[in-house]
Amino acid sequence: MDTRRIPFKIGQPKKQIISKTVERDFEREYGKLQQLEDQTKKLQKHMKKSTEADLAMSKSAVKISSDLLSNPLCEQDPVFLAMVTALDTAMKRMDAFNQEKVNQIQKTVTDPLKKFSSVFPSLNMAVKRREQSLQDYKRLQSRLEKYEEKEKSGPVLAKLHQVREELRPVREDFEAKNKQLLEEMPKFYNSRIDYFKPSFEALIRAQVVFYTEMYKIFGDLTEQIDEPGLTDEQREEENEAKLNELRALSIVADD
Structure with a gap:
């Protein structure tokens, strides 16, 4: 089990004050929540990277079409100018829809993930308080056992009574904390489905709307630029021929 939940070195009294079954149940349930916390943080990180990459892609596409429009080649070739203008319009439309998609994902997925993650520090603190209570319980139980092993003189009996009085509220405090966590940790873990389902449905819908x-x-x-022309292979051959012509110029010739 992850050592984050065991901040204290706890001595073991002779008496078994918490059953191995209960401890295994606790470790299993808390282990599931630790895994959920790690997965939620990873999902947050990857969603952030994804939306940032989406925005960078559409912004770059708009920049490319804008740069082409300002290229002198467009002034010399009206057909090419019309094609680039159509591309620029399309890229700006794409960027607008992409921004809308990212904003939607932020509201319906990223923000809920962030809010869900904000619960874990309190949960982890509750587990630490339970561990501190268990340490206090074991410490007093060990003291009690030491006095119980001594001869029952007046001072020893007085100490026994004192330790028993100290032990009672500590035991009750631990049992209450332990019971509460064992009841609420599974509920919190199982709630993840109902919590995240709307977010992931919204994510899928946002992607569907965007790609539609x-x-x-x-x-x-395509309708604006799809005119009969060269195939990709023919364009490649033409480009290679033009490049060979450029290589033949004296200013780029090898020394």
């Missing part, structure tokens, strides 16, 4: 719009945008772009 992209299909329309690029469909419109």
